[in-house]
Amino acid sequence: xxxxxTGLSLAALVTGAALLFAAxxxxxxxxxxxxxxxxxxxxxxxxxTGSKLTGSYGDIAGAQFGSLTPGNAMKWGTxxxxxxxxxxxxxxxxxxxxQAHNQQVRGHTLVWHSQNPSWLTNGTWTSAQLSSxxxxxxxxxxxxxxxxxxAWDVVNEPFNEDGTYRPTLWYNGLGANYIAQALTWAHAAxxxxxxxxxxxxxxxxxxxxxxxxxxxKSLKTAGVPIDGVGLQAHLIxxxxxxxxxQNIQRFADLGVDVAIxxxxxxMALPADSAELAQQKADFKSVVAACAAVTRCVNITxxxxxxxxxxxxxxxxxxxAATPYDENYVPKPAYYxxxxxxxxxQSTAGCAATYSVTSQWNTGFTGxxxxxxxxxxxxSWNASWTYGxxxxxxxxxxxxxxxxxxxxxxxxxxxxxxxxxxxxxxFGFNASWSGSNPVPVVTLG
Numbered sequence: 001x002x003x004x005x006t007g008l009s010l011a012a013l014v015t016g017a018a019l020l021f022a023a024x025x026x027x028x029x030x031x032x033x034x035x036x037x038x039x040x041x042x043x044x045x046x047x048x049t050g051s052k053l054t055g056s057y058g059d060i061a062g063a064q065f066g067s068l069t070p071g072n073a074m075k076w077g078t079x080x081x082x083x084x085x086x087x088x089x090x091x092x093x094x095x096x097x098x099q100a101h102n103q104q105v106r107g108h109t110l111v112w113h114s115q116n117p118s119w120l121t122n123g124t125w126t127s128a129q130l131s132s133x134x135x136x137x138x139x140x141x142x143x144x145x146x147x148x149x150x151a152w153d154v155v156n157e158p159f160n161e162d163g164t165y166r167p168t169l170w171y172n173g174l175g176a177n178y179i180a181q182a183l184t185w186a187h188a189a190x191x192x193x194x195x196x197x198x199x200x201x202x203x204x205x206x207x208x209x210x211x212x213x214x215x216x217k218s219l220k221t222a223g224v225p226i227d228g229v230g231l232q233a234h235l236i237x238x239x240x241x242x243x244x245x246q247n248i249q250r251f252a253d254l255g256v257d258v259a260i261x262x263x264x265x266x267m268a269l270p271a272d273s274a275e276l277a278q279q280k281a282d283f284k285s286v287v288a289a290c291a292a293v294t295r296c297v298n299i300t301x302x303x304x305x306x307x308x309x310x311x312x313x314x315x316x317x318x319x320a321a322t323p324y325d326e327n328y329v330p331k332p333a334y335y336x337x338x339x340x341x342x343x344x345q346s347t348a349g350c351a352a353t354y355s356v357t358s359q360w361n362t363g364f365t366g367x368x369x370x371x372x373x374x375x376x377x378x379s380w381n382a383s384w385t386y387g388x389x390x391x392x393x394x395x396x397x398x399x400x401x402x403x404x405x406x407x408x409x410x411x412x413x414x415x416x417x418x419x420x421x422x423x424x425x426f427g428f429n430a431s432w433s434g435s436n437p438v439p440v441v442t443l444g
Contacts, residue, residue, distance in 0.1 A: 033334075034066035034103075036341035037299070040291055043104060044337070045300035047071040047262065049308055050090035053097050056328045060304060062097070067104035067150065069261070069300055070094045071308075074107055077115045079141060088144065095148055104150035106261070106300065109198065110138050111182045112156040113168035121169060130173040135185050142189035151194035151298075153230055153261065154186045155179050159199055163211030179215070180224045187225035198230030198261055204241025205250075216254055230261035233286055234302065237267040237275060240282050245289035252295035259298035260290050264321035265333070266311045270387025271320040272437045276332045283323065284336035291340055299337075327385065327406075329442040349375055350418060352382045352441040363393070363431045368409065368441060371423035379416040380424075383408045384439035390432045398426035 037044035045067030053061060061068065072078055073090035080086050098105045111134065125133065142152065158166055158179060165171050170178040183195050197216065202209035212229065219226045229251045241247070248258045265282045267275045290296035303309045307326040312319040323334040338344075350372040358365045368382050382398075386405045400409040415424045 030338065031343050033064045033337055033341065033343075036338055036343045037066060040341055041294075042291060042296070042341070043067050043298045044341070045069060045104070045106060045298060046304040047108075047300065047302045048094060048097075050093040050097075052308065053093065057305065057308070058097070060324070060328060062101040062103075064304070065103065067106055067298060067300065068094055068098045069106040069108050071108075071303065071310075072115070074141065075109060075112065075115045076120065076137060077117045080137065081117050083117075083119045086140070091145075095145065099148070105145075105148065106259075106298070107142070107145065107149040107152040107193070108261075109153040109156040110141065110186060111154060111170060111178070113166060113170070114157075116169070125173060127173055130169070131181070134170065134174075134178070134182065138182060138185040139189045142186050142193065146190040147192065149190065149193050151196055151228065151259070152186055152190075153198040154182050154195045155197045157199050158197065158215075159202075159208050159211050161201060161208055163207040180219060180222065183219070183225050194227040194257065195225055196228040196230045196257075196259065196261075197226065198232060200232040200234055200262070202229075203231045203233050203235070203244050203247065205243045205247050209247055213251060213254070216251065216256060220254060220256070226256060228257035228259055228297075230259050232262040232302075233260050233264075234262055235265045235282060235286070237265055237282065238278050240285045244286065245292055248289060248293045248296050252293050256295070257298075258290070258293065258296045259300065260286060260296070261298070261300050262302040263299060264302045264309065264311060266315060266318045266321040269312075269317060269319050270435070270437045273440075275320070276440070279320075280332035280336035282336070283333040284340045287337050287340035301337075325385070325440060327383075327442070329440065331440065349373065350377055350380075350443055352443050354384065354438060354441045356436065356438070357427075359432075359436065362433070363429060364390075364436060365427065365429050367425055367427040368398075369423055369425045370418055370443065372418045372420055376420045376422075377416070377418040379411055380418060381408055381410040381444045382441050383444060384441045386439055387437045388432065388435045390430050390436060392428050392430045395428040396426065397424070398428075400426075400428055 033044045043066040046065045047069040048061055049071055050073050070091055073094055095105055160166050165176055186195050199212055202212050216226055251258050263286060265279050287299055290299050303322050305324040305328055306320055306322050309321050311321040324330055353369045356364050356366050370380055384407050392400050392402050397412055398409040418424050
């Protein structure tokens with residue numbers, strides 16, 4: 001098991017000005033990620049939850065991304081919870097949203113060892129019955145969305161870490177040939193859709209990725225319809241494989257497309273500014289590796305906001321794995337993606353800088369400076385979310401309110417105006433216990 005990065009020491013968190021964080025205030029003015037990607041001949045996408053595609057979540061999903069992947073809506077356990085009874089509600093919703101926002105859809109996933117309905121996993125099937133069930137499922141689902149899905153993750157996670165086949169319902173019942181059969185049936189149901197095999201821990205050159213490479217090579221030789229390889233890229237902070245671009249290129253050299261299908265970078269919580277800076281570098285590195293290979297066609301983040309991430313529920317104590325925080329504010333990682341796609345972060349605008357100026361056993365004094373360049377403010381509010389239970393007890397030069405972990409500070413009657421080239425500063429006292437990580441501040 002790979003080791004997980006631990007957070008910085010408390011002393012590192014509160015020493016000097018190295019951890020000050022400037023949060024861009026004018027995110028909407030930046031070129032959307034989907035446009036930056038398109039200019040590079042790529043598509044940038046996100047996994048989504050259909051029920052959340054409204055409000056800010058829907059606005060960002062529609063504006064920033066050129067493709068959507070249903071996080072769970074197209075998995076077997078969701079679409080056929082009872083044998084012969086199908087539920088397409090959420091899948092249809094995501095497809096309709098994508099069509100309304102001129103987006104592609106990546107179908108996920110047709111054949112997997114997980115999230116299958118109990119009637120399937122608990123059944124006793126002959127090989128012929130199992131083959132018939134699989135063919136019917138693929139033909140029904142792919143056929144329903146014929147012409148509406150750009151690419152399918154047909155087979156998901158077929159290998160063990162050592163490169164042997166994972167012993168699953170499908171492998172045990174049908175042998176390794178289930179992969180070729182699934183691809184063939186999917187192609188018959190929608191000849192225009194690109195068909196992928198998708199797996200994790202195959203981002204670098206290793207036993208597992210080499211097994212996948214050998215499989216794709218053999219399928220191509222046998223004439224089986226295989227169009228692409230998906231590298232999931234569920235990564236740990238600071239552990240982007242050094243051979244990522246080399247690995248992408250060797251799959252491309254087989255004559256297939258490559259996609260980064262489920263990118264996130266998890267870290268120990270609460271996140272601090274050093275971790276967020278490393279996460280930006282990690283996202284930038286992955287996206288740059290894809291951008292450098294012509295046949296790397298898509299980069300999909302597995303949820304764009306920390307409020308819709310699978311990580312905290314699967315890896316207790318870890319999270320903050322996506323490009324946006326829980327309040328839909330872009331994190332440094334967002335700008336890492338943008339920069340790898342040729343975008344630049346505008347230096348014009350207003351930014352808020354948070355710092356801890358002094359600290360004692362039970363409390364600390366902090367301040368936030370709001371500075372503007374190329375623009376001005378007639379009023380302002382600054383907000384952030386504390387990650388370790390800190391509580392503001394007193395504020396000056398601002399009116400600060402706190403609800404749970406969420407803090408909002410608005411200008412006083414005398415300092416709402418921030419001129420171009422000028423700044424204002426407000427301060428506060430607060431309590432802390434155990435740790436005092438620096439939060440990310442956003443202006444509104």
